[in-house]
Amino acid sequence: MRTLELAIDFEPIRGAMPAHHAVAGAGQLRELCDQARSKGARLVALWGSDETSRSEGYALHLALALPSGLLWLTVPLASDHPRYPDIADIYPGANRMQRATADLLGIRPDGNADQRKWLRHGAWPEDAFPLRKNFDAARRFDPGPDRYPFVKVEGEGVHEIPVGPVHAGTIEPGHFRFSIVGEKILKLEERLGYKHKGIEKLFEAMTLEEGAKLAGRVSGDTTVAYAWAYAMAVEGATGTEPPPRALALRGILLELERIANHLGDLGYLGNDVALSFGFFQFWRLKEDLLRLNAQLFGHRYLMDAIVPGGIAADISAPRAELLLERLEKIQREVLALKSIYDEHAGAQDRFIMTGQVLPALAERMGLTGFAGRASGIAHDLRIDYPVPPYQQLGPRMASHTRGDVAARVSVRFDETLESMRLVRALVQQLPPGEVRAPLAPAKPGARGVGWIEGWRGEILVALETAEANRIHRLHPHDPSWQNWPLLERAVMGNIVPDFPLINKSFNLSYSGQDL
Amino acid sequence: MYHLLKQIAKIGIVTEPAPHPDAALRAVEQRLGEAILKHFGRSLAIRHVDAGSCNGCELEIHAMNGPHYNLERIGIKFVASPRHADMLLVTGPVSRNMEVALKRTWEATPDPKLVVAIGDCGCTGGIFGESYASCGRVSNVIPVDVAVPGCPPAPTAIMQGILTAISSGERR
Numbered sequence: 001m002r003t004l005e006l007a008i009d010f011e012p013i014r015g016a017m018p019a020h021h022a023v024a025g026a027g028q029l030r031e032l033c034d035q036a037r038s039k040g041a042r043l044v045a046l047w048g049s050d051e052t053s054r055s056e057g058y059a060l061h062l063a064l065a066l067p068s069g070l071l072w073l074t075v076p077l078a079s080d081h082p083r084y085p086d087i088a089d090i091y092p093g094a095n096r097m098q099r100a101t102a103d104l105l106g107i108r109p110d111g112n113a114d115q116r117k118w119l120r121h122g123a124w125p126e127d128a129f130p131l132r133k134n135f136d137a138a139r140r141f142d143p144g145p146d147r148y149p150f151v152k153v154e155g156e157g158v159h160e161i162p163v164g165p166v167h168a169g170t171i172e173p174g175h176f177r178f179s180i181v182g183e184k185i186l187k188l189e190e191r192l193g194y195k196h197k198g199i200e201k202l203f204e205a206m207t208l209e210e211g212a213k214l215a216g217r218v219s220g221d222t223t224v225a226y227a228w229a230y231a232m233a234v235e236g237a238t239g240t241e242p243p244p245r246a247l248a249l250r251g252i253l254l255e256l257e258r259i260a261n262h263l264g265d266l267g268y269l270g271n272d273v274a275l276s277f278g279f280f281q282f283w284r285l286k287e288d289l290l291r292l293n294a295q296l297f298g299h300r301y302l303m304d305a306i307v308p309g310g311i312a313a314d315i316s317a318p319r320a321e322l323l324l325e326r327l328e329k330i331q332r333e334v335l336a337l338k339s340i341y342d343e344h345a346g347a348q349d350r351f352i353m354t355g356q357v358l359p360a361l362a363e364r365m366g367l368t369g370f371a372g373r374a375s376g377i378a379h380d381l382r383i384d385y386p387v388p389p390y391q392q393l394g395p396r397m398a399s400h401t402r403g404d405v406a407a408r409v410s411v412r413f414d415e416t417l418e419s420m421r422l423v424r425a426l427v428q429q430l431p432p433g434e435v436r437a438p439l440a441p442a443k444p445g446a447r448g449v450g451w452i453e454g455w456r457g458e459i460l461v462a463l464e465t466a467e468a469n470r471i472h473r474l475h476p477h478d479p480s481w482q483n484w485p486l487l488e489r490a491v492m493g494n495i496v497p498d499f500p501l502i503n504k505s506f507n508l509s510y511s512g513q514d515l
Numbered sequence: 516m517y518h519l520l521k522q523i524a525k526i527g528i529v530t531e532p533a534p535h536p537d538a539a540l541r542a543v544e545q546r547l548g549e550a551i552l553k554h555f556g557r558s559l560a561i562r563h564v565d566a567g568s569c570n571g572c573e574l575e576i577h578a579m580n581g582p583h584y585n586l587e588r589i590g591i592k593f594v595a596s597p598r599h600a601d602m603l604l605v606t607g608p609v610s611r612n613m614e615v616a617l618k619r620t621w622e623a624t625p626d627p628k629l630v631v632a633i634g635d636c637g638c639t640g641g642i643f644g645e646s647y648a649s650c651g652r653v654s655n656v657i658p659v660d661v662a663v664p665g666c667p668p669a670p671t672a673i674m675q676g677i678l679t680a681i682s683s684g685e686r687r
Contacts, residue, residue: 123611198648220571283581
């Protein structure tokens with residue numbers, strides 16, 4: 001393994017993915033971020049923690065993706081003045097994460113940082129901080145006032161369209177404030193946090209075994225990736241080695257989740273350009289796959305299939321054959337539908353040059369996941385850090401540089417087909433043996449990192465253990481944090497009726513970022 | 516166009532029969548008279564409200580509109596506004612940040628109206644329970660007629676819940 005790219009003392013974090021931990025003073029933070037940025041490091045997550053129970057004040061945590069692996073950087077902060085320098089000018093994606101950390105812990109950035117609330121709304125008062133250890137999770141407040149200063153666009157003919165939190169379709173709740181002239185979008189400002197249901201606080205009342213079920217429900221459409229990331233973090237923190245057969249099966253489950261989500265979204269993308277044929281065809285295929293999931297693994301969305309130590313459901317040889325046979329059928333249909341989409345002038349006319357995020361903007365703002373790959377950001381954890389079961393498979397990266405809806409459609413098709421190849425390879429080389437190892441007990445204060453390329457992008461689970469196999473702090477991080485701000489940019493200059501299409505081409509999670 | 520038509524002809528119709536109502540899903544006895552139910556049974560407009568789910572239940576609601584279930588064929592359709600709706604289909608534990616929005620949506624729905632709570636979270640608060648951030652089950656915030664458990668409930672189970680709400684069967 002290469003040494004760390006930054007001039008800082010570090011120690012390795014045990015686990016499946018290459019990861020290191022380092023401690024830095026608040027005074028060094030900006031300098032380190034600048035250095036990291038110049039080495040091409042991405043900001044994966046930013047969160048805070050209450051360490052007063054260990055008489056250490058508070059802490060800010062950053063996860064940075066360096067070529068050598070993940071760097072978990074902890075910045076201790078004093079209990080009477082938990083402040084740190086704003087880094088949102090270096091990593092724009094940090095803005096909302098900093099605001100959420102302020103809402104939940106009272107840790108605030110200095111400087112010219114955006115100090116508006118983000119997750120809080122009116123459910124708890126400004127001077128209460130749910131993730132502080134002395135905050136009683138069962139405490140209820142009367143709903144308070146919820147004023148939120150949107151940025152106003154002024155000028156002749158400019159008007160606003162407020163949308164949500166309850167939307168017109170079957171979508172998660174969030175508020176979109178459009179400033180428009182005629183049909184053209186001048187600015188979109190998102191307001192999220194409506195689904196905040198106290199997930200991080202819940203984790204802190206759980207044992208390492210209990211947390212697995214909750215991890216699989218941070219964002220239901222990404223249940224496999226979260227469950228795997230959670231299991232990986234717990235296995236790292238406890239020093240548990242999942243058996244090779246379990247790892248291969250996890251790979252199969254993760255790719256099946258990717259295929260199912262892409263199939264569903266490709267259908268909706270057809271629907272959103274008035275090609276309802278696409279919706280019905282793709283949702284037929286998705287339904288076939290979901291039923292196969294239920295038949296083989298006991299759940300349509302594969303919830304609770306991955307557990308710390310391994311997996312909960314094994315698959316027999318004849319059933320593995322059935323999986324290959326059905327997948328082959330679905331693949332043939334996908335190829336037929338791909339050529340229909342490609343040749344459909346009406347659909348392509350709506351897809352091409354709509355909702356564009358150019359590579360330079362994507363790089364600067366930190367666009368991630370398949371949307372990043374459609375805008376020239378060539379990162380994929382399965383390829384960047386090849387660990388089992390992906391090591392021997394040589395996954396191929398899907399990419400595009402135009403960054404429009406058509407590029408995201410193209411990447412989704414390519415990734416669907418590549419995932420089918422990966423499932424085939426994994427099934428054919430499925431190692432024999434056990435599928436679950438007993439979980440070793442965790443020492444208090446042990447760290448674990450789970451880092452998985454989910455269908456939408458990279459899922460991070462950062463774990464620190466407490467006494468008696470419990471969780472001291474756990475931050476599950478969804479790539480939607482990074483990508484929501486880019487949706488605001490992607491719609492600029494487009495017409496309002498194209499918003500649903502552009503939105504669906506990203507299909508970001510509300511639940512995953514609202515926590 | 517030829518390939519598109521060929522594909523449609525090749526696949527044909529995959530829609531399956533709809534499930535029957537199940538009175539065991541009722542939270543309260545039927546409040547609506549036969550005359551109203553007769554109309555609802557032929558044309559029901561649903562407004563979906565996600566009040567804080569993990570988005571798993573939404574996946575199954577989407578699936579219900581797909582070709583295997585094809586909800587519209589039995590006269591049930593999703594509408595864009597609560598003002599057009601006869602029924603609210605509510606998912607999730609109700610987050611405190613969605614409490615006001617859910618109440619307002621319910622108030623905006625014209626009477627007579629029905630509410631079906633979807634999923635373990637909608638029925639009981641599920642794994643999220645009640646806390647500083649969660650009001651728990653849907654019936655803690657608005658009146659619920661039928662509750663469909665499951666994590667998430669399969670499309671057939673959700674359809675059954677909807678059909679139960681517009682049937683005259685009594686609570687078991």
